Amino acid sequence: MNGYTGTILRVNLTTGAISRQATDMKDAALYIGARGLADKIYIDEVDPKVDPLSPDNTMVFAPGPFTGTFAPSGGRYHVVTKGPLTDCIAGANSGGSWGPELHYAGYDALIIEGKASEPVYLWIKDDVVEIRKASHLWGKWVPETTDLVRGETDVDAKVACIGPAGEKQVLFAAIMNEMHRAAGRGGVGAVMGSKNLKAIAVSGTKAISVARPKEFKEAVLAGRKGIKEHPVGGAGLRAYGTDVLVNILNQIGSLPVNNFQDGYFPAADKVGGETLAANQLVRPKGCFSCVISCGRVSKVKDPKYAGEGEGPEYEAAWSMGPDCGIDNLDAVVHSNHLCNEMGMDPISFGSTLACAMELFEAGLITLKDTDGVDLSFGNVDAMVEMTRKTGLREGLGNKLALGSYRLANSYGHPELSMTVKKQEMPAYDPRGVQGIGLEYATCNRGGCHVKGYTIAVEVLGCGAKLDPHATADKPYWVKLFQDLTAAIDASGGCIFGTFGMGGDNYSAMLSALTGVTYSTEDYLKAGERIWNLEKLFNIGAGLTAKDDELPERLTKLLPIKSGPSKGEISHVPEMLPEYYKLRGWDVNGVPTKERLQELQLV
Amino acid sequence: MTIRYFADIRELTGCKEETWTKAAPDLRLLLEGLAAQHGSAFGKRVLEGNQLNSTIIIFINGRDVVHLQGIGSALKNDDVVAIFPMVAGG
Amino acid sequence: MPKVLMIHPDRCTGCQNCELACSFSHENQFRPSATRVHVYSWEREGFSVPMMCQQCDSASCVKVCPTGALHRAKGSTLVEYSREKCIGCRMCTIACPFGNAVYDSVTESILKCDTCGGDPSCVQFCPSQALEFVDDNISTRSRKRELAGKFKSAFEGA
DSSP states (O other), X not given: OOSOOSEEEEEETTTOOEEEEEOOHHHHHHHOXXXXXXXXXXXXXXXXTOOTTSTTOOEEEEEOTTBTBOSTTOOOEEEEEEOTTTSSEEEEEEOTTHHHHHHHTTOSEEEEESOOSSOEEXXXXXXXXXXXXXXXXXXXOHHHHHHHHHHHSOTTOEEEEOOHHHHTTOTTBOEEETTTEEEOSTTHHHHHHHTTEEEEEEEOOOOEEOSSHHHHHHHHHHHHHHHHHSHIIIIIHHHHOGGGHHHHHHHTTOOOBTTTTBSOOTTGGGGSHXXXXXXXXXXXXXXXXXXXXXXXXXXXXXXXXXXEEEOOOHHHHHHTTGGGTOOOHHHHHHHHHHHHHHTBOHHHHHHHHHHHHHHHHTTSSOTTTTTTOOOOTTOHHHHHXXXXXXXXXXXXXXXXXXXXXXXXXXXXXXXXXXXXXXXXOOSSOTTTOHHHHHHHHHOTTSSOSGGGXXXXXXXXXXXXXXXXXXXXXXXXXXXXXXXXXXXXXXXXXXXXXXXXXXXHHHHHHHHHHHSOOOXXXXXXXXXXXXXXXXXXXXXXTTOOGGGSOXXXXXXXXXXXXXXXXXXXXXXXXXXXXXXXXXXXXXXXXXXXXHHHHHTTOO | OEEEEOTTHHHHHTSSEEXXXXXXXXXXHHXXXXXXXXXXXXXXXXXXXXXXXXXXXXXXXXXXXXXXXGGGOBOOTTOEEEEEESOOOO | OOEEXXXXXXXXXXXXXXXXXXXXXXXXXXXXXXXXXXXXEETTTTEEEEEOOOOOTTOHHHHHOSSSSEXXXXXXXXXXXXXXXOXXXXXXXXXXXXXXXXXXXXXXXXXXXXXXXXXXXXXXXXXXXOEEEEEGGGTTHHHHHXXXXXXXXXXXXX
């Protein structure tokens, strides 16, 4: 068996039962691994109407075949569940080195069922699996939890854990590994908290074998060369990190400001990657098997915000920066450190805070509600204070912890929540960049950029150069990116590998590793299969075409007010019918029998 | 005309932004003028012979010149020109 | 001119590509225990250090080895390991002050860096130039030059 271990581990936290089952290799061939295999296992077993925070919900953690090999930037794992924020499929992806360790321990997937009666953590050391008491860890933040769990298991164990945000079921709580890497979105951390599962510690010593080693090495070297010679993958990301995007998006007038009230932020440079590199960056950091090193080890010296950790990424710098009208990078770096340490998604947090700020400025949230905190846009102290309060669910933070949709809805103004499927949209204004708006609207896990990152071709000129303001061909490109990303996610690869590698590289590596032949077409087809499987689950969960919509502010009510994209709105409604058609779905966005048969889904 | 520099281009020009008062009816002439001012390292970064360097992105008033007339794009005195290397995604 | 493996921890990003290359070049598979180089990371500070056999001139492992399995050939820069002479007593793992000699129960042998016959895979795979294979009398040259450059900047700025 090459690239796979052949074994799936199942842990039932209600009964304490630990069991193993064989990996279905037909499924492995069709769904590859990681996101694909975890989706297949989860969707086969779980009722789409399940309450995400109930013991009946399941979590599936899975590395991909690449995970633990030297496939470039190929060390990732995926966790699939139903998201409490969105009430639909939630899949979060993380780097670091936890995923490879699970693969080395001998598992293609880890299924967590039920709920423990009191806090526990899981200790997996190859074939030996224990459920251990964790009451003494409950309440502890992520760094301390990681150290303590290693102290009780193995000094070199890899630890994935939740902090207070997950324990308290903040609906956008994250699962953190190696302290600073996140399976961030959708509330996967809240699901783990609802199961009383504090951490999963892993130590693995088994081998991952390769079907055709010489061919695999050559394919890997070709991939590495592609990345090294690419300006983004080779040097740009290492020098500046993703935060360099702040100025790029601002210069095209598509940097959302003040809860998407505008698209241009004059002070943007103060929170951009150039400023981060000069002021807070200590050194770059790379995940397991990564050749890019986009990670930022960061430190703030200002005593008010002093601390060290990693990040911020572009999305986090945006959400706690310009989206809240804030231009203080020290404060943003500090709040990002807090989000990591408490285990919380900074994108959903920042955007929810921006919504709260708009509600405050409209007089709907009062000083009484905020315990005297002035929640106006631009208030740096308020942003930092609310970061902590949201992670700990204190004061108004208790309401912010439910996400902007439930927050705005509770004040009678759901239209002020900048979400799709109740998940906060990230840092690209869909009024100025049309294709990414279609990705936001159609992404199976809710408002998300990363599963169909058309910014690469609409703004960054990588591969193709599309006009961000145009709608022509965008449905084609969104589908292509969504399918390719799903296949890469399923392989265990980081999508930044696409800055230098294409479908040909990926399919060549996967074929040589597993011994299963994938053409580039097969590879994309696997991605399309995964996308459709997730869509079927969402339909079962009750989602309809109405959930593939952006807020009316963006499609109708509020053209961008200032800057280079002044006057623009999003044309997602015009692009959606063509997207459904290309996907082989009917006018309501339901996959047709023909397409499902073609994809071997029926 | 306002010229803005980003990422490592700033190191080649020594500044983030400058006002350009010399005549520059199109992008080619502007870049040649800037290269004469900031030196050959800058020139090589933005130009490949007499074409735009393929790893450079230039916006004129927020529009990528690739969707205008490329290196022949016309310029007016009140335009804002932003020069980026291809650097990132995220 | 003899060469040594030089590490630059300040450039290390903790990616572990060196470990993967090491395992693969020896066994054509990825097995964590098969690597002769290990990377140690401190998450809070974001610092990582790759560690492998230092090929000591006066090697403790050679001194304690009862069979000569660990030996240094005359004129060689490497502490070599002859598996067929090894009795698995593990004295070398106790003697090495760096902990760089490791016993592997799967292959029932001692694992220590052999520089891949003079073309180290770890150096080839490191994406950050944190590992170099350089002439031993100038091994610190790049670091010396970097620091010298700081003096240059200081004097130029004055």
